[in-house]
Amino acid sequence: MKTKFIAALAASTALLAPMAMAEEMANDMTLVSWGGAYQKSQVNAYSAPYMEMHPDVKVVWDESSNEAVAKLRAMNEAGNVTWDLVDVVAADAIRLCDEGLAMEIDPDKDLAAAPDGTSAADDFGDLLVSDCFIPQIVYSTTFGYRTDLVGDTPPDDICDVFDLEAYPGKRALEKRPINNMEWALLCDGVAKDEVYDVLATPEGQEKALAKLGTIKDNVIWWSAGADTPQLLADGEVVMGSTYNGRLFSVIEEQKQPVAMLWDAQVFDLDGWIIPAGLPADRLARVKDFLMFATDTQRLADQAKYISYGPARASSAPLVGQHADLGIEMAPHMPTDPNNAKNTFLYNYEFWADYRDDIDAKFQAWLAK
Amino acid sequence: MSDLKSTGPQTADAPTPEDALHEAAAYAAREQVHAPGGPADGPVLAADGTPLKRSLNRALRRQKMRALALIAPLLIFVLLTFIAPIADMLFRSVENQIVSETLPETVVALADWDSEAGAPPAEPVFAALYVDLFFAEAQKLHTRLGTRLNYEKTGVSSLFRKTGRRVGRFDTDTYTDQITALDPGWAEPATWVAMMQNNGNRAALPLTARAWDRWTAYLASEGDDPAKEDIEDVLFTTLYLDLVATGGSGAADARIAQAAAAVGGFETVTLSEQFAAADKDWLDPEVWGTIKAFAPNYTAGYFLNSVDMQKTPHGIEARPENQQIYMMLFKRTIFMSIMITLSCILLGYPVAWILANLPTRTANLLMILVLLPFWTSLLVRTSAWKVMLQQQGVINDTLVWLGIVADDSRLVMINNQFGTIVAMTHILLPFMILPLYSVMQTIQPTYLRAAKSLGATNWTAFWRVYFPQSVPGIGAGSILVFILSIGYYITPEIVGGTTGTFISNRIAYHISSSLNWGLAAALGSILLAVVMLLYWVYDKIVGIDNVKLG
Numbered sequence: 001m002k003t004k005f006i007a008a009l010a011a012s013t014a015l016l017a018p019m020a021m022a023e024e025m026a027n028d029m030t031l032v033s034w035g036g037a038y039q040k041s042q043v044n045a046y047s048a049p050y051m052e053m054h055p056d057v058k059v060v061w062d063e064s065s066n067e068a069v070a071k072l073r074a075m076n077e078a079g080n081v082t083w084d085l086v087d088v089v090a091a092d093a094i095r096l097c098d099e100g101l102a103m104e105i106d107p108d109k110d111l112a113a114a115p116d117g118t119s120a121a122d123d124f125g126d127l128l129v130s131d132c133f134i135p136q137i138v139y140s141t142t143f144g145y146r147t148d149l150v151g152d153t154p155p156d157d158i159c160d161v162f163d164l165e166a167y168p169g170k171r172a173l174e175k176r177p178i179n180n181m182e183w184a185l186l187c188d189g190v191a192k193d194e195v196y197d198v199l200a201t202p203e204g205q206e207k208a209l210a211k212l213g214t215i216k217d218n219v220i221w222w223s224a225g226a227d228t229p230q231l232l233a234d235g236e237v238v239m240g241s242t243y244n245g246r247l248f249s250v251i252e253e254q255k256q257p258v259a260m261l262w263d264a265q266v267f268d269l270d271g272w273i274i275p276a277g278l279p280a281d282r283l284a285r286v287k288d289f290l291m292f293a294t295d296t297q298r299l300a301d302q303a304k305y306i307s308y309g310p311a312r313a314s315s316a317p318l319v320g321q322h323a324d325l326g327i328e329m330a331p332h333m334p335t336d337p338n339n340a341k342n343t344f345l346y347n348y349e350f351w352a353d354y355r356d357d358i359d360a361k362f363q364a365w366l367a368k
Numbered sequence: 369m370s371d372l373k374s375t376g377p378q379t380a381d382a383p384t385p386e387d388a389l390h391e392a393a394a395y396a397a398r399e400q401v402h403a404p405g406g407p408a409d410g411p412v413l414a415a416d417g418t419p420l421k422r423s424l425n426r427a428l429r430r431q432k433m434r435a436l437a438l439i440a441p442l443l444i445f446v447l448l449t450f451i452a453p454i455a456d457m458l459f460r461s462v463e464n465q466i467v468s469e470t471l472p473e474t475v476v477a478l479a480d481w482d483s484e485a486g487a488p489p490a491e492p493v494f495a496a497l498y499v500d501l502f503f504a505e506a507q508k509l510h511t512r513l514g515t516r517l518n519y520e521k522t523g524v525s526s527l528f529r530k531t532g533r534r535v536g537r538f539d540t541d542t543y544t545d546q547i548t549a550l551d552p553g554w555a556e557p558a559t560w561v562a563m564m565q566n567n568g569n570r571a572a573l574p575l576t577a578r579a580w581d582r583w584t585a586y587l588a589s590e591g592d593d594p595a596k597e598d599i600e601d602v603l604f605t606t607l608y609l610d611l612v613a614t615g616g617s618g619a620a621d622a623r624i625a626q627a628a629a630a631v632g633g634f635e636t637v638t639l640s641e642q643f644a645a646a647d648k649d650w651l652d653p654e655v656w657g658t659i660k661a662f663a664p665n666y667t668a669g670y671f672l673n674s675v676d677m678q679k680t681p682h683g684i685e686a687r688p689e690n691q692q693i694y695m696m697l698f699k700r701t702i703f704m705s706i707m708i709t710l711s712c713i714l715l716g717y718p719v720a721w722i723l724a725n726l727p728t729r730t731a732n733l734l735m736i737l738v739l740l741p742f743w744t745s746l747l748v749r750t751s752a753w754k755v756m757l758q759q760q761g762v763i764n765d766t767l768v769w770l771g772i773v774a775d776d777s778r779l780v781m782i783n784n785q786f787g788t789i790v791a792m793t794h795i796l797l798p799f800m801i802l803p804l805y806s807v808m809q810t811i812q813p814t815y816l817r818a819a820k821s822l823g824a825t826n827w828t829a830f831w832r833v834y835f836p837q838s839v840p841g842i843g844a845g846s847i848l849v850f851i852l853s854i855g856y857y858i859t860p861e862i863v864g865g866t867t868g869t870f871i872s873n874r875i876a877y878h879i880s881s882s883l884n885w886g887l888a889a890a891l892g893s894i895l896l897a898v899v900m901l902l903y904w905v906y907d908k909i910v911g912i913d914n915v916k917l918g
Contacts, residue, residue, distance in 0.1 A: 066880075
C-alpha cells in the first residue's frame, strides 16, 4: 500500500514537473529603450498595463538603446546578458541578427494575431525586415522649418533645403551619410527609383557629396535627435532634419513657430529584439510580455503619447487622440496619406553593404 | 647618505639597505683603485664571513619580497581589472581568426590560387566554399564573417547573407539522388555513422570525413543525434568529390567501391555556377582576393587602415584620397591638445598665483570657485558653452546689442575648433590650477623679497626667481591636461562640429556604431603609443623628476 502510494506520488510529480517548469517565469525584466518621451510612451502603453495584470512583475528600464549594439556584443562576449528586451532601430536589429546576438522569432507563434484573425506575419507584413526584429513603430526622418524665418513662401519641396537663395540661413543635418546622400542625389536630378543604383557607384557618391558641398558652409551637423529641435527653437537654423516625433513635440507641445516639411521623408522602423542566450525562465517572461506589448491595441495606444505610426496595419484605425493635448493624432502620423505623398523607405540592404565605405568618404569630406 | 654618489634618487632620508649596497660597491671600487691586483684584497666581508655584497643583497631581496607581498592585492587587482582588459581590447587590433575558423576548407584550397591572375578560382575552391558555407550558415556564422569582410570590401556583407539563404537549396541534390539510387542504404544515417568509424574509409574519403566531423559536432551542439538526422546534400557532394578524386581506394565498405565504380557516369553539378546564380559577385576575383588577403590568423589590416593605408589583394596601398582621414585626425588631436594645454597655462597661471598669495581665508573661498565647475556635470558645462557661443547665443546677442558686430554677421564661435578649445580649456582648467597652486604655495615669498632688495625689477624677480621654481607645477599640470584632452570625445562631439572633432570621436564611432572593434583597437593602440612617446620625449627634454603635484 505504502509503496504504491509513493509510486503514484512519484508518477504524479514526474508528470507535473515539466508543466511546472514550462510555467515558470522570471519576475524581473530589464527593458532597454531610448529614454525621453519615447520611452515614456512605451511605459504608458505597454509596461504599465502589463504590470497591472501581473503585479508581482518588476520592470526595470535601461536607457541604453543608443549604444545597445556595442553593449550587447560586450555582454555576449562576457557571457552575462542582463537585458531581456531591447528597443533598437531596424538597421541595428539586422546587424544584431547577423552577429548572432539577437534571437530569431517566429511571428505567428510569438506574436498575437490581429483581432480580425489576420496572422501577425501578415499584419506586420513587409515591416518584418529581419528574422529577429519585432517592429513597433514607423518613424520618419524629415525636415522642420521656422515659419517666421522663411518669408511668405514656406518650403514644400525637399530641394528647398539646398536652395540658399530662396531660404538663406543655416540648416541642421545629421552627421552621417544615410538620408543626406539620398536627398542630395534626388535634388541633383536623379530619379527616385535610381537613387541607390547611382549611390552604389563612386561617381554617384562624389555627385551626392558635391551637391551637399553647395550648402556645406551653412550646415550644422547634429548627432543627437534633440539637437535639431533645440536649434530650431533657438533660431540657430532655418530648417533641419530630425525624427518626426521630436518635431511634433516642438510644434504641438512647446508651441514653437515651426512647421513640418514632409516631402521626401525617410521611413524607418523601431522595434524590439530579444537578446540571444537568455535562460528559460527569463525568456518565458519576455515572450509573455512581448505577446501582450505588440498586439494591435497596445501599438495603437502608443500613438496616444507620441506621433509615431504603429507598425501593425490593424492598429492604424484605432489611433485616437493625444492623451494630454486632446488633438487627433492621425494627421501627425508620418504614414498619414497627406504626409506620405513622397516618401523613402530606409534601404537596409544597401546601407548594410555601403555604410562603412560611404561613411569613410563622408567623414573625410566633412573634415576637409 | 654618505658622500658617495648614489645611482638614483633616494626618496627617504633614512639609510636603506640600498644605500649600503651602493656604498659597499663604491668601497670595493675604491679598494681596487688603492691596491690594484693585490691577492689579499678580497671583497669586503660581513661578520659571518660571506661577502658583504651578497649578504646585503639577500637582506634587500627579503625586504623587496615583503614589499611586493604588501602591494600584491592591489597589483593583482589592477592587473586583472585594468591592464588585462586593456591588453585584451588592444589585441583585437591584430586578431583575425574569424576567416580561417569560418572557412577552413576554403582558406586551404585558396592557397594555390593566384590573386593576380584576374580570374576567379577553380571548381575545387568553390566546392570547399560550399562545404564551409553550409556549416557557417547552419551556425549563423556567415553573416558575421560577411560583416567582418565588408570592412575591407564593400558588398561582401550582402553577398554572404544572400548566398547563405541559397546555399541549402543548391542543385547538389543531384548527387544525393544518384548515390542513393545505387544503394538505398546511403540514405540511412546509421550507414554513415558506421562508415565514418572505420579509419580505412576515412582515409579514402578525406573531405567527407572532415565534413562529417563538422556535421556531428554541429548536431552535438544542437543536442541532436547523428544517427537520427537525415544526411544533407553537402555530405553526398563531398562523397562524390572524394570518389572522383581518390576512386575510393583503400575503403573498407563494399558500398563505397560500388559507388566509386559508378561516379564516372554521374550527372555533375558545377558549383561555381551555383554560386554565380546566387550572386554574380562570386565570379569577381577581388572578392576572392580579399578572402585570401585576410585568411591569416593575424593581420596588419586594421593598423594599415588606421594610418590611411589598406591591405588589398595586390599588396599594401594608400587608401583613396577621398577616404583618408585618420592621419589628419591624429595630427589635429595633438595640435588641439597642445593648444588647450597652452591656453590652460595662460589662464591658470595667474589664477594659481593669486590663490597662492592671498590670505588663506580668501584663497579658500576662491578655491571653491575653481572647484565648483569641477563638480558640475560635464554635459551641463558643455551645453552651457553651446548656449553662450552659438550665433543666437549670449555672447553674440551682447555684441550685437553693444553694436560691435552687425546682426547679419554674427560670429561663428561654436561647431568649430574655436568652440572645442574654449569648452575644453574651461573643463580642464582645474587640472592645471590645482598642481600649479600647490607648487606655488611651497615657494617662499622671501626669495622674491630678497631678489628685489638686491636690485631686481619686478619682472626680473618674477622671471629669474619665481618662475623657475613654479616650472614643476606647469609640468605636472601640462601632462595632466594634455593626456586628458588627447582622449576626450564627449565635448568635441557636442561642440566640435566638423573641424573640431578628435580621433577619439572616430574610436567611439567604431566601438559603438560601426562595430569595427579591430579598427578601434588599432586606433587606440596608436593613440596610446603616441602618448607614451610624448611622455618619453618630455622626460628627455624636461625630465620627469621635474614634475611636482605639491
